[in-house]
Amino acid sequence: MNRRKHKKLSRRLVDAALVGDLPRVRSALRAGAPAETADPAGSTPLYVASVNGAADIVRVLLATGARPDTESGIGSEGTPLCGAACWGHTETVRVLLEHGADPNLREDHGTGWAPLDWASKGPYPETVELLVTAGARPRD
Template identity: 85%
Template sequence: MTRRRRKKLSRRLVVAALVGDLAGVRAALRAGAPAETADTAGSTPLYLASVSGSADIVRVLLAAGAFPDTESGIGSEGTPLCGAAAWGHTEAVRALLDSGADPNLREDHGTGLAPLDWASRGPYPETVDLLVAAGAHPSR
């Protein structure tokens, strides 16, 4: 695959994940888009799907080889698990944990908040309970 084609497919995958287009995500992956990719701002498809609560897309990306703990963004986003936990997206959190996401991995290269910190800031008791059951503990 040429570099140009790979870049185009990566862009299609990121956009499909951003807008919650499951069929588009599957099509981009089938066409050869790498599951572990990012846009020019460093946003990964897995992070974008996680923060929007698109658990089906999260599962598809993980099955295609996206790493559950890859940090997204250039200083302004975080890990997929932190993103999902911050908004109380319990099914996305479950999918990430089931795929081996570290429930205690703090964002910002280990200096920021942990998933449990984020979930505890909102009214998300189900997400908090799921993280605690997975062994999460507050970072501070």
């Protein structure tokens, strides 16, 4: 795939994930958009779907090659698990954990908050419980 087409399909996939349009996500993937991609701002489709609690889209992206711990954005976003935990999207957190997301991975390349930090600030007790059960440890 040439660079221009890759860029166009990546943007199409991120935009579809952002608005929660599962049929458009599937269409972009069928057209060749890689699940592990980002738009020009560095936003990944998995991150934007996670922040919005779109567990169905998160499942599809993970099943087609998106990595659960890829950090999104250029310094202003974070990991999909942090994004989902921040808003208490328990089902999305569950899906990410089932696909190997690290419950202790801090965003900002290891210097920022972890998913448990975000969920605890919510407060989202069901999400906190799920993360602790998955092995998340409180900040030292």
